[in-house]
Amino acid sequence: MQHRTVFEVMTHRVVTVSPGTPFKEIVRLLVEHDISAVPVVGEDRRLLGVVSEADLLRDTSELPDLEGRWAGVRLLSRERGLPEAETAADLMTSPAVSAQPGWNLVETARTMDRKGVKRLPVIDETGRLVGIVSRTDLLRPFLRGDTAIREEIEHDVLGDTLRLAPDTLRVAVDDGVVTLTGRVEERADIPVIVRLCRSVDGVVALHQSIDYTYDNLALDVEPPR
Template identity: 85%
Template sequence: MEHRTVFEVMTHSVVTAAPTTSFKEIVRLFADHDISAVPVVDEDRRLLGVVSEADLLRATAELPDLEGRWAGVRLLSQERGVSDAETAAELMTAPAVAAQPGWNLVETARTMHRKEVKRLPVVDETGRLVGIVSRSDLLRPFLRNDTAIRDEIKHDVLAGTLRLAPDVLRVAVDDGVVTLTGRVDERADIPVIVRLCRSVDGVVALHESIDYAYDNLALDVEPPR
């Protein structure tokens, strides 16, 4: 049983900026490609940072960044009397939070939530940009139909991984919500079954009503001979 990775759902063709890309050029990239952020890369496509709409607005409004620091580059540019058309290198958030191609979707979603970002650049082991993954990319597996989800649970999880007989558990799937009913030998098997079924791509929630022959979680209970 295999689960999707970032590499499988990410966008492989990424709009990028160079460190010297100007403020206005970045705005044009956003408008032309209907995006709200661009990774900034060097000549070898190594990730240097990310420029977002928030970065541009913060610079123009002279607002503090997310850590409460003032946009020092802009203040310096004002003092020196230079143009307000700053570059990507001066505007970008760095170091950028990035994902690895082999990350699973749950790990990626947790990172996005923790870092409060809408998308993550994806880099290989050398730090080179290979793609970008967004929130909508992570939601794509939930487009799987109920039949595909049920078949994977029945054949790959229950019969394949857990080697349960076909009549042990019944599986119903309705709009991605899985219901498991039946009876197993050992109570300790139930959390394992639930965890593996819950991890199948496209599962929104899981409900179980599984009975057991004996409670092997209790220390004073002997399994039947």
């Protein structure tokens, strides 16, 4: 049983900028390509950081108020004589949160949620940019057809992986929702079956009504001879 990896769903042709790319050029690229962030790379395509819409808006939001006073970062920068953010190097978030090509989609989704980002640059073992993965890319496997999901569960999970006899369990799939019915020998097998079936690409939810012959989770029950 194989699951899709980041490499299979990511965008391979990535819009990038260099550290010296001006503010306005970054805005133009985001609007032109309808993207929310752009990786910043060096000459060897090593990932240096990421500039997002939030980074750009954060910089431009420091505007003078009605009394002509400057707020926040810009006031502090001017008082200290520091340069304002004019290029990707000034604007980018670094180090950037990134993914690796071999990550599974669940691991990637958890990283996005935990870090609060909409897309992740994908880098190889040397730190070079090889792609970018978005939330939409992670949702694409849920477009998988019910027949393909059912066949993978029946053949790959129940048959090849768990070695259950044919017709031990019946599998129904409706709009990605899987229903398992039937009977297995041992009660302890049920959580394993559910976990493996739930991990199949495209499964939205899983319901089960699986009976068992032997309750091997009860401590006071003798195992069958």
